[in-house]
Amino acid sequence: MGFLKDYFTNVTDEAQAPSRQLSSFDRLTEEELEAHLGVYRYGSFCLSDAVRPSYDLEVVPSAxxxxxxxxxxESKSDVPVLMAAASRERIMDTFMELLLPLGQVVDVVLETSHRAQGGAHTDLYREHIDMxxxxxxLWDFEDLLVHDGCTGIAVLNPATPQEVQLDEHKLLIVYGEVLTPYESILIDHHVDCREEMKFITxxxxxxxxxxEFIDQFEELKMRLGMDGR
Known part of the structure; x- marks a missing residue:
């Protein structure tokens, strides 16, 4: 029951509204649920502990x-985006390398939905930090960033403007007009272009x-000099 407790204490199910329809999880026995949540490998792709797909695997996780x-x-303009999923053992290395094209001084946004209701979250901002x-x-908080499903981070250079996110689902997301350097980094980390792919979101x-992750988040917030919640 320890694993189940981790998943359903402070858990967010984004597909379920207050007047939600029947979930794929509702019909499961406790044993079936525990077995499903214990699966993290799908072929050669491994999910982090942050998130699990629906029981019926409407989207099969992949890289x-x-x-x-x-x-x-605000601007009513369209911004090019790269959306990527990397296997758990590659997430942090890939994210760290994706940050490098942003430059030597960046802004940081931490996102938290700990103890939030209805998918709400709070953003905390820190300007001008040396890369x-x-x-x-961030390396000191690798476990939190890779495995906590209620922590996300965005790093941006407003002068470019470009932004790199490692979101709560552990998807890697890049915003900006010039994406070629980021495409090369993803491919170097064995994350290949698949325009037809679907994401767990x-x-x-x-x-x-x-x-434990909630406590670690508070420590990370302090280390980055962010005030309040």
């Missing part, structure tokens, strides 16, 4: 990236967190 576009609600210092701090899924 790859595709191109997309984000509609900026080597940021990366040193595009179907029912559950997030996981623990009290």
């Amino acid at each position: 790859g990236f595709r191109h997309d576009r984000y509609r900026d609600p 080597p210092i940021l990366q040193s701090v 595009e179907a029912e899924h559950v997030h996981s967190t623990t009290e």
Whole structure:
């Protein structure tokens, strides 16, 4: 029951609204549920502990990236986007290398949905941090960043403008007009272009967190000099 407790204490199921329809998890026995949540390997692809797909595997987790576009609600312009999924053993190395094209001084946003209701989250902002210092701090919190389903981080250079995210689902997301350097980094880390691929966010899924991760998040926030919640 320990594993189940980790998954359903402070858990976010984004596919379920207050008046939700029947979930694929609702019909399961406790044994079936525990067995499903214990699966993290799908072929050669391994999920982190942060998230699990629906029981019926509407989307089978896999590695790859595709191109997309984000509609900026303020400027009304379309921003090119790379969306990528890397196997758990490659997530942190890939993320760290994706940060390098942003430059030597960046801004950081931490996202948290710990103890939040209805998919809400809080963003915490830190401006002007040297990249080597940021990366040193983030390596100290690798376990939190890779395995906590209620922590996300974005690093950006407003002067470019470009942004790299490692979100709560442990997807790698890059925003910006010039994406070629990031494409090369992904391919170097065995994350290949698959324009037809689907991501775990595009179907029912559950997030996981623990009290230990909540404490680690507070420490990371302090190390990055971020105030409040």
